[in-house]
Amino acid sequence: MTAATNHADARASQLIRQILAETPLKAAGFIVTIYGDVVEPRGGVAWIGNLIEICAQVGISETLVRTAVSRLVAAGRLSGEREGRRSYYRLSKSAGSEFAAAARILFGIPQEGNWQFVHVSGPSIEDDMQTLKRAGYARLGSRIVVGPARLPAEAVPGLIFHADMPEDHDALKAFALEYWDLPSYARAYETFLEQFGPLSALVEIPGISQATALIIRLLLVHRYRTVHLHDPRLPAAALPDNWPGKAARRLFSHLYLRLSPAADAFVARTFLTASGPLPASTPATNIRIEMLTDGAV
Known part of the structure; x- marks a missing residue:
């Protein structure tokens, strides 16, 4: 490990601890993020050992992981399968469909309409x-x-x-402000920008470790998913000027694209299914990268 990597990882660890202190994780929610970001686009199956190892990096104990997985199984989100002494968990069909729909919202280009x-x-x-x-x-x-x-x-x-769509955009903005709680969504986006903005410079440092890249990307997706999927995602004409959701989208896209080569290499090196390692990329992961790249143009 080079001095640059040591410095980048040390700074990243500091920022990760700060993010976790400000917005603590719940085991089930973070496992959902792991499945949505890493596992679902690569077939939907993961070894529980990988979940335990990743969750340990953000302070979630093995006991909490196993309890959360059991609850996700009971809720019909996951199903378990054994191969020798190892347990693997697969997304249910309904959960896979929901995850795919959420991915289209998170990674797709925002659509305007009636x-x-x-x-x-x-x-x-x-x-x-x-x-x-x-x-x-x-x-x-x-x-x-x-x-x-x-x-x-x-x-x-x-x-x-x-x-x-009304032609009077000022009236539309006033209408939206009356019927949607836009200030609360704006504050959530501003918190996201404050937490993850400092990472923009960090990911430009050559040599950030693959493991750190994946942890940062998972936290990035977890926090952005929490904010963006709750946002009503109104058309731009209905939103206040300088809407922070636009800057949050740019930051999410930038960080995700910069982190993905190292993060995906770590996935391919460490994540296992009963039939072998997960691939670094698939057509589904490539589509996500393409949508973020096109949206950033």
């Missing part, structure tokens, strides 16, 4: 309202929501009324 009103009907109105809220809709009444036309029609639980 808006729609939805009149929710049926026996589970409140549950459907919560589903639409998680998809970025705002509640206007007991059964009416409004939001970007993002979900496929078959996934919308109610009558859909399409709406054109």
Whole structure:
């Protein structure tokens, strides 16, 4: 290990400890991130020993890992399989579909589009309202929501009324500010920028270790996923000027692209399935890199 690598890893360790102190991890959530970033695009199977080793680097004990994995199995997110003395865990089909959909949001280029009103009907109105809220809709009444036309029609639980984008962007901004809690999302993005901004210079230092690159990338994805998937992701015309989500997106893309060569090499060197090591890259991981690269242009 060179002096440059020692310096980079020491500085990275300091920043990692600071991020973990400010936003502590929960075992199940971080394991979901490992599967989403590393395992799902490489087939969906991982040895529990790898999960234990990675989680130990961020202060999550083996006991907490095993407990969290058991709960994910009970929830139908993972299924276990044994090969000799080793246990491997595979994503369920439904979890794999959810992870793939989340990846399209995290790595894909943000899409602009029209808006729609939805009149929710049926026996589970409140549950459907919560589903639409998680998809970025705002509640206007007991059964009416409004939001970007993002979900496929078959996934919308109610009558859909399409709406054109208003020409008066100032009025649209005022409307969005009234019905969405934009200040809380802005603060979350600003915290993300404060935590991960110092890493921009660090990843430019030649020789950062592969293990450190993966840990930083996992924390990056974990924090950005937490913020971005909760954000209603409104069209740019509805957002305040200098919206911090734009800078957060640029930072996420920059760091992910810079960290990935070393991080993926570490994955290929250490992550195992019953049939052998995980590959450094697959068509699915390549698509993620291409989408981030295209979005950064």
